[in-house]
Amino acid sequence: MNKQLNKKVLLVMAMVVLVLTGCNFDSAKETDSNSNKNKETSEGKQVLNMVEASEIPTMDSAHAHDNVSFTVLSNVNEGLYRLGKEHKPELAMASDDQISEDGLVHTFTLRDANWSNGEPVTAADFVYAWQRVFKETGHYASMFETASILNATEILEGKKPVEELGVKALDEKTLEVTLAKPAPLLGQLLTFPTFLPQNQKFVESQGKKYALEASNVIYNGPFMLSEWKHDTSWKYKKNPDYWDADNVTLAEINVFVVKEAATQLNLYETKEVDSINLSSASVDQYQDNKDFMSIADSEIFFLRFNHNHKALGNENIRRAIDMSWDKKAHVETILNNGSLPLYGLVPKDFSSSPDGKGFRELNGDFNHGTIKEAQKYLAKGLEEIGQDSVKVTLTVSAVEGNDKTAEYLKSQIEKNLPELSVDIKLVPVEQRYELESAKEYDMVISAWGPDYIDPMTYIGMWVTDGSANRMDYSNTDYDALVEKINNENDPAKRYQMMLDAEKMLFEDAAIAPLYQRGLAVLQRSNIKGLVRHPSGPDFSFKWTRIEGK
Known part of the structure; x- marks a missing residue:
């Protein structure tokens, strides 16, 4: 992409450094050795090489609350x-x-x-x-x-x-x-x-050493952790004593901690790893590649509003913000990874009713209006709070891609609702969560991945004082309906109640949905049976196998 030769040279050198740093290889000799070994095992033996963007936070199932921990624990226990x-x-x-x-x-x-x-x-x-x-x-x-x-x-x-x-x-x-x-x-x-x-x-x-190292845990699942190099890598090995070991084909899974998307891509191209998620910048280049897949995930991204905020506590102002920007253009031009615009709470293709109809198909889109409608709602809301303008801060986790989404939102809101001005506050993921929990924010880009495969994993978030609410939204009718859902055993009646609960949430314009995450994936075609789950662990390796080329 760079036209000058010296820039090309510098870019190649930088990529080499990133690869060496990301995988913690100690020397060129060791890199070559590992490379040859990984190529051989990936193509000729039952060994899978993967990447993760972060370390395993915990191996103690009593404390686990993240996808990386869930994935590891569900494969070794x-x-x-x-x-x-x-x-x-x-x-x-x-x-x-x-x-x-x-x-x-x-x-x-x-x-x-x-x-x-x-x-x-x-x-x-x-x-x-x-x-x-x-x-x-x-x-x-x-x-x-x-x-x-x-x-x-x-x-x-x-x-x-x-x-x-x-x-x-x-x-x-x-x-x-x-x-x-x-x-x-x-x-x-x-x-x-x-x-x-x-x-x-x-x-x-x-x-106190329990679950701090691979040797401080015992296993009863298809695999065991045989190695855990913190912040660098971990290794699964098949558990020979697992009760269903005859149906486990993989002998080994190597997972490297690589945060940078460019480094992950380089490792894939050099056959060090067998599957990666592409960044939006690389999708156009690889979307015609035979290894490319676009996967609609069940994780949703949305704006939380602090309902204690004078302006954002106003339903009409919240609704105006939700309508003020082009969600379709955002996923197509900014994200460019297969994500879908979201106009509800429960994502597409996640759940079906007892008679087989999709949740989104049944409930349709909410707050999918025009810019003129958004401006009318804003004008009404400003009149209700007695202000002619509003300045808010948008808090965002400082992870790749979120900054672009935040900048796009700011640009769209300020362009289409000129009475609103938005400041962006980038913070580490952990701090964003702390600010959410303390309700010390105006608006925040938040995400939710389902804990189980049922619409209640999303709908149950918004009950008054619920641990996932984190914005002081409260509707006693909503609370009562959720309680009825929890006590209803008739599947058809229960499903209709969940549809009604989602409608009620958007009648209040309680949140502003952003998008349903999509994954642009490169995965070698000889990998079969790698199961990607819509909730809980990201992967199950129990049925995975590597076919010969």
Whole structure:
């Protein structure tokens, strides 16, 4: 792309440095050795080479709350259920799930399976791990309430001890789970990493070192972590003692921590890795490549409004902002990675009704108006708050791509709604989350990836004082409807209630949806059976295989 030769030379040198830095190769000799090894194993053996943009934050399932941790934990450990090839829950560590007539008691029979240290996986391992989530004040302790586990709500509120959680080991291979009310989604929810088992004896023997290194964890899943070089890489190896090891083909998975998109692309082109997500800058160059795939993800991006803000607490001003910019042009020209414009809460192709109709198809688009309509809403809102102009700050995580989205939003809003001015505040991801939680922002670009495959994973976010609300939105009618949804067992009635709840949210213009994330992927055509999940872990490697060329 650069016309001058010296610029080309500098660019090539920079790329070489990035590759060496990103993969932490110590010398040219070692780089060549690793390169040849990876090429050989990728093409001739059952070895997969991947990249991640960040380190594993934690290997403790009681504390995990991010996609990287979820992906690793779900491949090296296994709960009562796991997500199958088609993203539906299937029995895993449990061989049977007997349900009482009233739907309140599930009796699970465990398979004959061992931890990687040779000890058997027992019902007590589940009791210990589930109670430990509460004792450790784990981020996802609320999932037990979502799953309707008996006394989970009371334990979260401090009204009952954790020992009264509705889970009991009847014997070594029989686990009894008691619910407060029937939970049609229980199997789906039990695939979530928070419900993984842990071996009490091992966890306590490690003390504060537990889960800090690959050797400080034991495994009962298809793979084990054989190596974990912090901030650099980790390695999975097939678990020979896994109960279903005969159906696991991959022998090894190498994951390199590479933050820069240009470095990832260079590693793919040199066959160091087998799959990457392209940046928007590279899509046009590679979209005709045989390895290129465009994937619609289920993660959504949206604007949170601080409802305590004088102007943004006004429904008409929020609605004006939502209508003031071209969402289609944004995904096509700024993101350029297969993302879709979003005019609702639940993304496209995520959920279908009992009669097979898509959620988005049924509810359609919200607040998809013209610039003139947006200007009318703004004028009405400004009159209601007694101001003739508004200045707001847009808080954004300082990660690749977000800055461009923020600049595009600022440009569109200020152009189409000249009474509004927007300042952009770039902060680290962790700080953005802290500011959200403290409600110390005006507007913030936020994201939500589903915890389970059901519209409630999005709809349940907005109840008054909910942990995911983080903007002081409150509608007592909405709260009551969510409660009814949680207690409705008729699938058709429940689905209609969820459609109604989404409509109510946008009648209030509570948030401004931005886009449904898309992934532009380069993946070698000889990789088969690599399952990408719409919720929970990003990948399941259990069914992956490398075919010969």
